[in-house]
Amino acid sequence: QVQLVESGGGLVEAGDSLRISCAASGSTPLGRSFGEFAMAWFRQAPGKDREFVAAIAWSGGHTNYANSVKGRFTILRDNAKSTAYLQMNSLKPDDTAVYYCAADPGGWGETRAYEYDYWGQGTQVTVSS
Numbered sequence: 001q002v003q004l005v006e007s008g009g010g011l012v013e014a015g016d017s018l019r020i021s022c023a024a025s026g027s028t029p030l031g032r033s034f035g036e037f038a039m040a041w042f043r044q045a046p047g048k049d050r051e052f053v054a055a056i057a058w059s060g061g062h063t064n065y066a067n068s069v070k071g072r073f074t075i076l077r078d079n080a081k082s083t084a085y086l087q088m089n090s091l092k093p094d095d096t097a098v099y100y101c102a103a104d105p106g107g108w109g110e111t112r113a114y115e116y117d118y119w120g121q122g123t124q125v126t127v128s129s
Contacts, residue, residue, distance in 0.1 A: 002026045002033075002118040004101050009123030016091050020123055022084040022101030028117075030105075034082035038107030040116060041075060041086045043097035043125075053099070054086060055109035064109045068094075091127045098122040 008020035022041075027033040040055035054075040055064040063075055069088075076085040084101055102116035110116075 002028060002037075002103060004103060004118055004120035006099065006101050006120045006123040009099065009125045011126045011128065012091055014092055014127055014129050016127070017087070017089045018091060018125060019085055019087045020099055020125065022086075022120055024082045024084070024103060028105050032105045034103075035079045037103040037105050037118075038109045038116075039075070039077055039084040040102045040104070040109065040111075041084075041099055042102060042113060043095075043099045044122075045094075045097040048097075050100070050113060052111040052113070055107075055111065056084065057109040058106060062109050064111055066111075088125070091125075093127045093129045096125060096127050098124050 003025045005023045024034040036058050038058050041053040042050050044050040056075045072090045074087040100122045101120045103118040104116045
């Protein structure tokens with residue numbers, strides 16, 4: 001069973017930077033593990049739907065970003081540590097949300113939530129103005 005655990009959220013001020021992490025463990029019923037997963041970050045603000053933020057293919061060679069974060073956020077992966085990261089720079093109050101990581105075995109970094117089979121519990125990021 002695949003488990004994803006997010007960490008690193010917190011309270012920051014507008015303009016600050018923050019890096020959140022997603023540690024993966026376990027494998028799929030077919031034996032696939034982190035190195036074969038596309039990883040993504042989604043977020044959900046109070047009263048809003050969950051939205052796509054960023055994704056990275058299993059190979060690391062392809063990334064995808066929401067227009068609202070392009071140029072400010074970077075998704076990274078370290079296969080040796082089975083960990084994905086979201087580096088967030090120039091944070092804005094509108095970035096305040098619970099951030100969830102998700103895994104898609106064999107994926108290429110899709111933007112749609114239904115593509116992802118495994119989800120973490122989320123980490124809160126709050127940006128004050």
